[in-house]
Amino acid sequence: MLTEDEKDALFEAICDGDRDCVVALVTKARDAGDDLAVLLNEAMIPAMAEVGEQFSAGEVFVPEMLVAARAMQGGIDIIEPVLAQTDHEPLARVCIGSVKGDWHDIGKNLVVMMLKGAGFEVEDLGVDVANEEFAKALERGNQVVCLSALLTTTKPQMISVVNHLREVSNGAKIVIGGAVITQDYADKIGADAFGEDAPGAVKAVKRALGMVA
Ligand code: B12
Incomplete structure (x- = not known):
């Protein structure tokens, strides 16, 4: 110890x-x-x-x-x-990335770790991810898109991703987080759920999928 x-x-x-x-x-x-x-x-x-x-x-x-x-x-x-060790069948498929213009990835990497540990299959799209890359990840069968932003300047990029994904996909669940993000902001831009930290991300993904209230 x-x-x-x-x-x-x-x-x-x-x-x-x-x-x-x-x-x-x-x-x-x-x-x-x-x-x-x-x-x-x-x-x-x-x-x-x-x-x-x-x-x-x-x-x-x-x-x-x-x-x-x-x-x-x-x-x-x-x-x-x-x-991230888990023996279970994946609960659902989730992709995650830091939005276009944002290179911060430590928080995102912790979210990946917690989601895997909670039994989700996670595709990590990396940093500086364009809207089209999130859309392609949905086409590959991911059910939830997680967006991370750490900067006040990249926060509005989330609006653009959400609008783009709502246009190209009917059922996509969108979860957002990062130091500059709040529940109010998630409500305002029409995201399905917000998570404050990595454990909160697990709850938010489950909430978005209707697994918990
Ligand atoms: C390390 C760091 C960098 C590194 C990043 C390296 C890397 N590989 O990530 C480098 C040097 C590249 C960097 C660059 C810059 N940075 Co910087 N950086 C930081 C620093 C010190 C730590 C970030 C971090 O890792 N935090 C720890 C993790 C665990 O916390 P977190 O990211 O918030 O994640 C948690 C939650 O937010 C949440 N979460 C995160 N993502 C998601 C996603 C979902 C879906 C959910 C549900 C939850 C969730 O869960 C996580 C785990 O608990 C912060 C200071 C800070 N206090 O955060 C500044 C900070 C974020 N940076 C800042 C700035 C200004 C910059 C630069 C613009 C500096 C410059 N002049 O160039 C550039 C921008 C580069 C770019 N285009 O992205 C400012 C942002 C201010 C603002 N509000 O806009 C900060 C706050 C520093 C400061 N006090 O001014 N930075």
């Missing part, structure tokens, strides 16, 4: 972009059988929030955010196979 000092070291390693240290500590936690969801929520996600605050304060710049994101992803890559 990681000690409190090691958890602090993990937080610092993400902030500093020290990928090797993140990989070493997360590997140690996994091998010790630690609860990786707790580690993610208590040490790793707060580290990304800290980097964001430092960026807002002008203390770090884009390159630092990028190395922090790479370090974080190094840890996520170790956690994903553990949290």
